[in-house]
Amino acid sequence: MSEHVPQVHGHCDARFDAVRAAFEENFRDRDELGAAVTVTADGVTVVDLWAGWADPARTRPWERDTLVNVWSTTKGPTALCAHILADRGLLDLDAPVAAYWPEFAAAGKENVLVRHLLSHRSGLAGLREPHSLEQLYDWELTTARLAAMEPWWEPGTRSGYHALTYGFLVGEVVRRVSGLLPGAFLEREVTGPLGIDFTIGLPEKEAGRAAELVHPRAADASEQAKAFAQLAPAAIAALANPAAGAAEACTPAWRAAEIPAANGHGTARAVAALYGVLAGRGSHGGRRVLSAEAAERVREGQGACRDLVLGAGFPHETEIGLGLWLSGPNGSYGPNPRAIGHDGFGGSCGLADPDAGVSLGYVINRMGPHIADDPRKMALVGALYSVL
Template identity: 40%
Template sequence: MTVGDHPVTTSGHCDPRFSRVREVFDRHFSDGEELGAAFAVFLDGEPVVDLWGGVADRHAGRPWEAGTPVLAYSCTKAVAATAMLLLVERGLVDVRSPVSAYWPEFARDGKARVTVEHVLTHQAGLPAIEEPVPLEEFEDLPAIAGRLAAQAPLWEPGTAHGYHAVTYGFLIDELIRRVTGMSTGELVAAEIAGPHQLDLWLGAPPDVAARAARLSAGERTARAGEQAARTGERAAPAGGAGVAEPPAANGPVAAMAAATRDKDSLMNRALGNPPIHKLPGGGNHPVILRAGWPALGMVTTARALAGFYRALVAGEILAPSTLGNAMRPRVGGPDRVLYLDSAFGLGYMRPAMTFLTPARGVESAFGHTGLGGSLGLGDVEHGLAMAYTMNRMVGSVAGSRRAYRLAEAVYGSLT
C-alpha cells in the first residue's frame, strides 16, 4: 500500500476475537480511504485493539506512530462536558440553575432563563457568533465568551435544539472559569488527563503540536469509489452525515447539503466563526492547536481518547449515577443547525443521524463525533470504549463511514 510516493504499513495489536476490526482498518488503507489513522478499543477495561498506520504528514512522508496525536475536533465536546459534570457532581454547579447565577453578565438580552442544561444540550439559542471574531482574539476565550454574553438568542431557549458547533465550548469554558478560576483545558489536565495518564490536551504544548499529524482535505480515490459501488454504499453529499440511502430531494440530508452551499445559512455561520479558514493551514495552525477551544480544540491519540471512555465507563471519572443521568437523552429530532436528526444527553451525543451507531449499540452508546470523521464512543452495557482518529478529512460534521465500519466490526465481534 502507498500514499502518494510513501509506502503505508499498519501496526499495533488486535486481539484475535477482533480480527474483523483489523481487516476493516487495513482495507481502508488498501482502498485509498486513509492517509494516516489510529483506532483503539477497550473491552471491560482491557485493551483489545490498538492499531495505527499510514502517514502523519502526506508531504513529508512522516509516518503515523503509536503516539501520534491529532486534532480531534468535536470529540472535544464530550471531554469538556465531563469536566462540567465533575463540577455538577461536586455540588459546585446545578444544571437547572440559570447560567447567570455563575456568570451575571450573561443575563442580558433575553438570556436570564438560559440554564446550564440548555448549554449542555444545545438549546441555548446561541449557535453562532454574530460579529466576526478577529484573529488576534482566537486565544482569548473570555473575550469570545463576552461576545456571546452580549447577544440575544436566536430562539427561545429550551424550546428547540441546534448544534452549537463552536460556541458550545466558549460557553462551557466561561462557566468553568467563573466557578473554578481555571480554564477547561486546565481542569481537564488536572482532573482527567493527568490522573489517568492520557495523552490528551485542550491546549497542546509546543512539542505536542510539533509532532501532531497534519490534517488533509481530500476526496476518496477512484479505487475507493469503485469499492463503494461494489458494496452498494453511497458517498454522503458535501457536509452530509454518511447515510447509506440516497437522500430524498426534500429530506434533511438534502436540506443540509443545500445549507453548505449557502454562505449565510445558520450552519455555515455556526461553523465559520471564529474563521479558522483564515489561518494558514486551518486546523493545523499552531494557534488552533494551542488555544484549546473546548468545542473542537482537543489534540489527542486514539489510545488516549479510548482510554478516556474506558475510565468513564468504569466509573473512574464520574460516579455511575452521574454518567447514567448525563447519558439520558434530553433532546432529539430535527436539529436547527444541522437539519439532520440529532440527540443529546448532558453534553454527550446519543445515537441519531449525527451519531450513527450499529444496531447493537443504539440503546446504550454515547460519545461524540468530530468534524472530518473522528469518533469517541463509550457503552456501559457492553463494557466498550473506542476511539478513531485520522488526518484525511471527509466533508462531514457528523462522523464518517470509516468510523462507522470500525465500530460495526467491534460490535459484530462481541460474543
C-alpha cells in the same frame, strides 16, 4: 482507492480481528492517509492499532504516540469537566447559567439553564457579529460576546449544534466555578492522574509529535461547499463564523489557543480512555472519576428533533444527551440507541457504550467532508459491534 495497505502496527485481540480488517479497508478502499484506532472492553485495551503517514508528503510515519487535532471529539472531555463539578455538588445542571456567570443574563438569557449549554439548546450556536479566528483565540472577548448576544431561537426548545461556541459556553461555566479553564481542569482532574495523552490546545514542546491535517479531496470539498450554501443564518454562524479547516488547525496560533469545542489533541488511545470513563460508568483504570449516577446522567436524552444547524445534512431526527450524542435509531455509535459519542469534523470519533462495556477512539489526519458519521468511522463501529 488504493490496493496498497500500509503496515499496521500495534496489537489486536483475535476476537476483534474484524476491527483490524475494517481499519485496513479504510486504507485500501476509503482513502485513509494516517490513522489510529483503540478499543477498550471492560476497561482492558483489546485493540490498539496505527498505520500510515503523519504528513501528506508521506515522509513521517504515523507512530504509536502521534497526536492529532480531533476537532469536536474534544467536546466529550469538555463536557466531562462540567459533570465532575456537578458530581461534587459545585454545579447545578438545572440552575440558570447566570447564577455562575452573571453577565450571561443579558438579551433575555436569564432563564437559560446549564443543561441547555451541554445539550446545544442555548440558542447560541454561533455569534451574530463577524468573529475572526484571531478573535476566537481571545477567550475574554469570545465569552463576552456570547454573554451579550441574543439567542437565535428560544432556548431549551430545540437543539442547534454549537460547533465552536460550545466550548466557550461550557468552558466559561467551568472557569467560573473552578477557577480553571477546561484544559487546565481536565489535566488536573483527569488526564494527569490517569496518564492520558490528551490536551486542549497543544503545548509547543509537543508539536513534533503532531500529525498534519489534510483537506478533503476537491470533489468532497465541492459537495461540502454546496451544502453550506443552503444553510440558514444560525447554521452559517455556527459552522463558518469563523471558518476553520485543516490549514488553520495546523498553525501555532490555533494550537496555542483554548478552544474546548474543537482543538483537543490526542492519540486514539487517549480518546478511548476519556470516553472509557463513561463506558466504565465513571471509572477507568481502577480510578473513579465520576459516580455511577453522574456518568449515567451524561446520556440523559434532552429530546429528539431535527437539529437546527445540522438538520439539512441528516435525513432523521437526532438526540443529544448532556454533552454527547445518543446513538439513536440511526446507529451513529452502534446498535444500542443509548450508546453515546461524539464525532470530530472530518472523521475522528469517541464512543462509549456502558451497557456493552466498550469504548472506542478513532483519530485521522485526512479529513473527509462529513461533520458526523464518516464512512471510515462507521466501518469501524460496525466491525466492533459485529463481534460483541
